[in-house]
Structure formats: C-alpha cells, structure tokens
Amino acid sequence: DGGITQSPKYLFRKEGQNVTLSCEQNLNHDAMYWYRQDPGQGLRLIYYSQIVNDFQKGDIAEGYSVSREKKESFPLTVTSAQKNPTAFYLCASSPQVANYGYTFGSGTRLTVV
Amino acid sequence: DQQVKQNSPSLSVQEGRISILNCDYTNSMFDYFLWYKKYPAEGPTFLISISSIKDKNEDGRFTVFLNKSAKHLSLHIVPSQPGDSAVYFCAASGGGAQKLVFGQGTRLTINP
Numbered sequence: 001d002g003g004i005t006q007s008p009k010y011l012f013r014k015e016g017q018n019v020t021l022s023c024e025q026n027l028n029h030d031a032m033y034w035y036r037q038d039p040g041q042g043l044r045l046i047y048y049s050q051i052v053n054d055f056q057k058g059d060i061a062e063g064y065s066v067s068r069e070k071k072e073s074f075p076l077t078v079t080s081a082q083k084n085p086t087a088f089y090l091c092a093s094s095p096q097v098a099n100y101g102y103t104f105g106s107g108t109r110l111t112v113v
Numbered sequence: 114d115q116q117v118k119q120n121s122p123s124l125s126v127q128e129g130r131i132s133i134l135n136c137d138y139t140n141s142m143f144d145y146f147l148w149y150k151k152y153p154a155e156g157p158t159f160l161i162s163i164s165s166i167k168d169k170n171e172d173g174r175f176t177v178f179l180n181k182s183a184k185h186l187s188l189h190i191v192p193s194q195p196g197d198s199a200v201y202f203c204a205a206s207g208g209g210a211q212k213l214v215f216g217q218g219t220r221l222t223i224n225p
Contacts, residue, residue: 004156006156033212035215040122040217041217042119042202042215042216042217042218043157043202043215043218045212048212088154090156090157092156094213101147101159101162101213102157102159102213103159104149104156104157104158105156106154106155106156107154107155107156109154
C-alpha cells in the first residue's frame, strides 16, 4: 500500500541534543512537508521541498534543518537551537500541485527530558 | 498574518444532530479548499474538498459550502456520530501554489 511512514512514533531528547525524525513516502509525490502541531495552534509549516535537492523554509524554520537527497525521503533534524521542541511533528506529501491535497504520516511525538 | 481562520476552538453537538464547522479566509487568490479530520496522536486524513467554481460539494454525511463573496466556508455533518469526534482543520490553496494554508482547527465532540 502506498503511504507515508514516520518514525519513530515517540522520541525523547535530552536538552542540548540534536535528533532526526524520519519521513519516507512511496506515493511518488514530488513535494514533501514538515509541520508542527501544538495545542491550540493548529498546523505550522516548518520546511517544505518541491523537488529533490531543494527545500524552502516555512513559517517556523528556526532551530530545524532538513535534507532531500531522495524523492522518497525528507528527514527533519531538530537541533539544540530549537528552544521549545516538545511537540507533535507531522510529515506530508503531495503531487506537484497541492490542489490534490496532502497525504499525512501518522506523526512523531517529541518530548524533551 | 492568519490567512485561514477557524474562530471556534471547540464545538459540542448531540449525536444525530447537525454539526456545522466554520472557516474564514482572507486571501482572494485561494481557489481550492479542503477539510481534514484528525484524531489524537494520528496524522490528519482528507475529508472533503471544494473548488472555487462551486458553492457546494457533498459526500455522504458531509457537505462543504463555499461563499466566495464572504470568504467563508463551512462543513456540515448530518447526522453527527460519535466517531466524528475529532479535530477538524480547513485548508486553502491558490494559483497552483504547492503549499496548503491551514486553520487552527476546531475540536468537535459528539455527545451521546
């Protein structure tokens, strides 16, 4: 079945550490996205990529980094510069035009301990 | 600047009655609108969409209405069922742009 796989589902990070969240899709979608969800704040865009080896900052990119070396993969690194990283992270993908809508992964819950 | 707004953070409806979720937008370039449903600790799933050339789209118990002059859309769920309890996000896109702009979400609770 085609879809998006995010791993791990739960992740714990010590303060000062970098962590990488995995996102893999087999839908042959060109575009991929990372969102962060906090209570009462909806979905906020962190980074997005329209094509391999290219990506753009979203609304809240500070403290995050991404790479897009393969069409299927769009990992997100939460760096120590991110002051409040505890959140639910969602990865999504879409065909070239977003009018077809996004397909979302099941999310990763990151907690700083 | 919040281009897509869902002004009601929560809504409580009795089972069997109609649920109406509202969404307002400010960008006149938006020409495609979607509703997503999200359960806790899961990713959002696509529910229903509407193009700006239409003012209504139905899919079973779900109907989306679009009022372009008011820059307003609404999602009607009839009849409401306990499994409809979730957070609902509206989203918009325009001009072939690849980014969807999401509202803040409305938590719908269906009471038995």
